[in-house]
Amino acid sequence: QSVLTQPPSASGTPGQRVTISCSGGSSNIGSNTVNWYRQLPGTAPKLLIYSNTQRPSGVPDRFSGSKSGTSASLAISGLQSEDEADYYCAAWDDSLNGVLFGGGTKLTVL
Amino acid sequence: QVQLQQWGAGLLKASETLSLTCAVYGGSFSGYYWSWIRQPPGKGLEWIGEINHSGSSNYNPSLKSRVTILVDTSKNQFSLKLRSVTAADTAVYYCASMSLDNWFDPWGQGTLVTVSS
Numbered sequence: 001q002s003v004l005t006q007p008p009s010a011s012g013t014p015g016q017r018v019t020i021s022c023s024g025g026s027s028n029i030g031s032n033t034v035n036w037y038r039q040l041p042g043t044a045p046k047l048l049i050y051s052n053t054q055r056p057s058g059v060p061d062r063f064s065g066s067k068s069g070t071s072a073s074l075a076i077s078g079l080q081s082e083d084e085a086d087y088y089c090a091a092w093d094d095s096l097n098g099v100l101f102g103g104g105t106k107l108t109v110l
Numbered sequence: 111q112v113q114l115q116q117w118g119a120g121l122l123k124a125s126e127t128l129s130l131t132c133a134v135y136g137g138s139f140s141g142y143y144w145s146w147i148r149q150p151p152g153k154g155l156e157w158i159g160e161i162n163h164s165g166s167s168n169y170n171p172s173l174k175s176r177v178t179i180l181v182d183t184s185k186n187q188f189s190l191k192l193r194s195v196t197a198a199d200t201a202v203y204y205c206a207s208m209s210l211d212n213w214f215d216p217w218g219q220g221t222l223v224t225v226s227s
Binding site: 032033035037044045046047050051056088090091092096097098099100101102103104 | 145154155156157159160168169170171204208209211212213214215216217218219220
């Protein structure tokens with residue numbers, strides 16, 4: 001059902017900057033805010049970025065979000081081994097009248 | 111600091127009804143939407159539906175015919191029922207608090223529900 005498209009995988013070496021894209025349409029990203037979640041293996045997802053660019057308290061400023069038109073991106077700078085996780089974008093969809101998630105991106109730190 | 115704790119049966123047979131409950135601790139029960147989200151093994155997240163403190167609910171159209179989400183404000187709890195389950199409903203089910211701007215935070219710990227045929 002996912003109409004928010006993310007790359008299935010991404011990778012980088014410690015210290016690098018990586019970006020994860022999330023592509024949608026006019027009924028979701030194009031007209032609503034984007035949120036990002038991080039899911040460590042075997043745990044519940046956790047809010048990472050909300051309202052396109054905002055970080056909840058406790059989230060390091062190495063994580064940043066952006067949105068332009070019908071696409072959004074998550075950037076992680078100063079990559080660390082503990083950043084290995086699955087990352088999901090999400091947005092309200094006006095056609096679904098509900099929340100859509102992206103398919104998820106598995107980030108590997110080489 | 112709101113915390114969510116969920117529980118329910120983890121093993122069902124096909125055609126039975128999935129039933130999970132989520133309790134909300136440490137915060138206001140009103141002013142938010144209370145949601146259920148699921149994740150099949152090795153797959154991504156799927157929003158199931160939501161309810162507010164007054165009982166107004168909203169469901170994913172793909173599940174709407176089989177889903178009921180209820181709220182019990184006297185206990186600060188909300189629940190999920192999914193009827194006529196099949197193996198395709200095998201997943202980890204999460205409860206979560208949804209803000210008015212549609213982000214989920216916090217999440218419950220998750221419950222693995224396995225449906226056997």
